[in-house]
Amino acid sequence: MEVDRVDQIVEAYGGEKRALIGILHDTQTQYGYLPREAMQRIAEKVGIPLSHALRVASFYAAFGFEPRGRHLINACLGTTCHVRGMGGILGRIETALGIGAGETTADRRFTVEIVRCLGCCSLAPVMRIDEKTYGRLRQDKVEDILGKFG
């Protein structure tokens, strides 16, 4: 891991303590997760104890401390998705990939995470894979969609 890259991110925010969440977002975009070394460097540069940085990072659902797979599946479990059968779709995803929510496949192809509302309720059930959102999901479409991601 290059600390230079972390330094650049922190500096883009003027090294401000208040911008910690923004810094964590950008660091996670850079590495796909928050590596321990990066957390240490951020804490140092921003001037806060590592424990404080970790507490903030672990509070928010968007941040993770484990490397993710190449593709991130955000399965929406908002209310509308729930009443329109996302539970079954999620089960199908989990069966197809052989992992549970919050886990990464052994080949690092996918990480499945649950998100509480992507705001596409009119098209429920919905999931997002990387940048692409899929609406009006049906159980029998799941494998086809997953197949598009290598």
Add this chain to the structure above:
Amino acid sequence: MKIRTLDDLQQIGQEGTELLYPKKTKIIVGLGTCGEATGAGEVLDAISQEVENQKLDVVISPTCCIGFCQKEPLVDILQPGWPRISYGEMTPERGRELIAALARGEFKKEWALAKIEQEEYLVEDRVWRYPQDSPPNELDEVPTYEQLPFYKKQRKIAMRNCGFIDPENIEEYIARGGYRTLYRVLKEFSPEQVIAEVTKSGLRGRGGAGFPTGRKWDICRKAAGDIKYVICNGDEGDPGAYMDRSILEGDPHSVLEGMIIGAYAIGAREGYAYVRAEYPLAVKNIGRAIEQAEGYGLLGENIFDSGFDFAIRLDRGAGAFVCGEETALIAALEGRVGEPRLRPPYPAQSGLWDKPTNINNVETWANVPAIIARGADWYSQYGTETSKGTKVFSLVGKIENTGLVEVPMGITLREIVYDVGGGIPDGKRFKAVQTGGPSGGCVPEQFLDLPVDFERLTEVGAIMGSGGLIVMDEDTCMVDVAKYFVDFLRRESCGKCTSCREGIKRMHEILARVCEGEGKDGDLELLEELAEVVRDASLCGLGTTAPNPVLTTMRYFRDEYEAHIKEGRCPACVCKTLVSYYIIPDKCEACLICLRNCPPEAISGGKNQIHVIDQSKCTKCGACFDVCPPRFAAVKRISGEPVPAAVPPKERVLVRAKR
């Protein structure tokens, strides 16, 4: 260039008008998140390709959600001399055909959803009419936008520009009267006058609690201190509500203009837009809007040469529902853990960095320019005695026309569900509408004629919240819904108050047990007792309202709870443990679809062999039920009674009736 005068605005507005209504044909593709999720990107690619093939000289422009999400992807075509025509449910194939028809000088009547003959420029109180020199006669048969039942009862104020402008172009916002209200405010209004107008309009916060906006501003203005802040709460956390996303994506400048006006009224020079990271397009569009406004000098120093300075900084949320609560949001903006704190002091007195801070949500801010432009009396003509104006609702769930609807307060739930929403699909029965997210409640059929406003919804145990209306039909289990919300809140509780952290967890355990058929006598009483403690002993709104979904479902759907506990039956056939799937032999057409789609391979059968589910292998995922063609409807869900014995293998040969 910097915009300093009304003439400058006029000039930029002229550029915007040329973009909005070019001299050549314009094709508009709805590329909001809803559009994108239904394949609008692929439609756009197909259209662009076909335009190239046909060598057409046209403009292709994006827009965001016009609200009719049911019909996404939407494509509009503006041909010189014709009204604007909206096409719904587009596919790449249809997109190509649409362009081919365009090249032949025709239009596709069968896919036309509506025509738009005129657009309202709300803040300027004028109408822009499409010239109608040479529309084809068949166009008479296409309804106008206002004639569609979905739009007939709507009144668009907060969403006035959504779906009508390219949100990437500030010029188009200005063309439709944008930033003129700000100009007037800075030149003609004192801060007190602005506050007086907003107070008089009766506008109440659209984020949930419904606090009067003008009064909030007034408290903040009068609070001691030179440094004050305004914040836009774009942490739209209620699952089922997405109007703020749509406004931020589709018309970000209306929010910015509202914030600048508010900042001037309150005396703030710095503002923050806090937008949840789950909305990448909203983050991008509001970010770009801030840059554009800065570029034109509409944000920054000495706006319109008035001596007023104001800057907005964009911050992203990070997936914490509790950060919608204002003191938690402030903590997040300060780079801390998003835990609420005790109020008072209220943020209006001591908020961000302990300075007086005014927080309003996206929809509230977007209303402000329209209210100032048209006046408090105009705005307050809509709504009820205590709840003025319009409210955007996200009408979702088991409803025919799903989408964002902006209606005057006081409209009944029945009108929203049946007139605007078109009722419940597939001939199912309405059961309840859930309002207000996890803090809200489920309103049953007997209250369908309830006029929707802040007070009436509270009276029946629900709340307005941010405006999610999730329609539930007979196939929705109310115990499961209660469990869902408690599960949601259990995960989102920040953990500060024991009553919330532990109490909600215990409630979830009981509900989970009930859903598994393990409920026992006394569970409902225990739930009620826990609900009381969680409500009374928690600090912030997350905890104090957490029991609402449980209490309203227990109040109105107690029979469903009792069926689970006493009979081990889930009347809606939702709770997995209590449900079995069964294929009705007389209805099965041996089409192999369920068999192929059964993940645990629990279905046996074959061509001309009636399919049978092996109950010992079935995981109750429901795939067979979902995929069985509706014309057969052979898969049945059973709860509270034994599964009929399987047809003996010898009798499984399907005898088809001769047609």
